[in-house]
Amino acid sequence: MDKDYIIEFDQVLPGDIILSADRTLSSKGIRGITLSVHSHAMICVTHACCIHALRSGGVQSINLQRRLFAKPEHVRVLRLKTPDPDALQKACDYARSQIGKQYSVPDALMSGTKGNKVSNRQYCSRLVAECYAYGGIALVPNPQYCTPKHLGKSALLTVVNVTVRKATSEEITFANSPDPVAKQTAITEDMFAKIRKVTGADIQTEDGLLAFLAQDSRLDAEIASIVQSSGYLDMWKYEVIKNKWRYNFDHLAAIDLPPDKLEALCHREIKGADEQLRIFRHMLRTAAAAYKAHSLDYAEQMAELYQNLVSITEMRLDSFQRALAGLRG
Template sequence: MEIEQMGKSTSSHEYDGPYFILHHDRLRPGDIILERGYEMHSDIICKNTGSHYSHAMIYVGGTIIEATRDGGVFSRIPNRSAVRAISDFKVLRLAKDPGREITTILCNQARYLVGSQYSVAEAILVKGPVFTRQFRENSRKQFCSRLVAQCYKEAGINLVSDANFCSPADLERSGFLVTVPDMVRPASEQEAAFALEVSPHASHAKNTVRFVEAALVILKNHGIKTVGDSDGEVTVTTLNDITQAVFENRTSPGLDGEMTEAMQASGYLDHIEMDRQQNPFRYDFDLFSARISKNADGNEISERLWGEVNKEAQVLVPRLQSYISGRDNLVWGLKYFEAEFSIYEGLLQALYDRTVIIVEYSVLKKDIPFFSEINELSNAILNEIRKYAPEIAIS
């Protein structure tokens, strides 16, 4: 229920270190990450809820989904966070493995909610009188712990007594969850600097908010407030809702063009090439080789490679699903769908290109057991893309 993230809580100029980061390569889809903030309101939240933690997030494979005041519901990569004490992060996991199907449902729900707006007012109601919440029970706005609890509830798991109004402390005390040990480690100076610097993802979050706000105004001007039929009608809130609204109202004069223009003008499409610009080593064999082997022995190289290939493996399915769905939508001839598909195409192409570099590196040492397994996994990723999106492989 963190009302924070107005700037990263670890960005204070009054603290010089040390810092600690997550063992992000050990995270599993569905893991809940609790974080201690350092702003005044973070202390108030911790005191009022009786917990050391003021923020909650959910890991969905390759990325974290969270609700923040600045960006609403958005994603960021796990190594973009650093804390001041090893206890300031805590990773929670279901005591009993729910299986892939349930995990997929809750992770997909988190992705679906991306673009939802943040509600300070509703976060404050968590510790307020029950009767004050009644008028907001059906709200689709989010705050951090509500996001996590509702994603689990969507998958049939009630972590807390009230998924609509709960705190990080309530999640921490859930009888369904256990603390995962050894998930936080000291950060090197380079890792800490990377985690604390202004992230391109922050600008993408702002662009997304800009687009969502503009899209909601356009839809309102066209008299569109909800999507779905009478049995499942919901207020347009998320990015997915916006796409559905464009489709359901595709014959509305001017809507397609206005929405496409808003998407382009907001900067929302700028993140397609973000990783290529930020991490050029992942797309160049020589740069990749130098980065992976720098100051590392065989075990460290293997661990770094596993981190790279697992990152790709965890996002492969949602990337492919988005690409295929977006490709299918092109038959409707909407400019909005063309712009949206450019995102899915660009992100899947980047995943493919990164994996090709991993294969090229690992094949040189495939006689070493670990490298052979990495080579097999990375080739399996490429084969899946070639099977379902052959045009990506030949572009």
């Protein structure tokens, strides 16, 4: 069966949980083992962007415009019954901090048991439950071993009637086109695999690597060399090249959009840029403080990376603010 349904992603808010299923053998197997209607869970962190854990690539982001479903009933959106902006922001920040962490098949198979967490890994429903737990909200009794079914039955969540409709041919073409996130995921996965081999430590994320080097800096230069040669520090350049309209006002001005659609685009992009600036500035401060405290080559690399990300995001913000001001005359 073709996948030709898409979520009306403008209706999905940060913090929303998306449960899904499909007709693959792995999905059917997970549903059978966990006694769930759904086999997968992900958390929305910003407009049209979710974070989830997959067997291939571990924890990664996904553009909802690239997620198609075979049937409308294969997808369900959950939202907190009582809004808590601070908790949701913490949940989304935690999700971002987990990007790059490996997927655990054994832990996923044990989901629904009463065991204790056995690895520094993630699987989809654990990731979502832990995000909320980090924000101070216990969606389920045991975040380490929960299933999509547990999330769906949480008394703190309610089902949101989000539109799931037939995708247009253009939307299907885009969803099936090469995804730049796949390249970023491969770079990240390869880099951390090499770092784990060199250190002999179970390092999964940027935060984990920084904490490791702060305790023992003897491998700092070797790790910095791995990071430099991996392409990790240059991933942002692909985004700028591919989407020049987002970072250059002249390219943005050349887009032929009706005023109402351009205004809606400006508001979305400004909101997204503001949120990214908050995150990137925090990461820049963290890396700069680590460099000042420990003189780590890796921390210096991260500080430079996040300074670049701050700079291009400020360009993005400026472009859309100028465009919005032009619409208002």
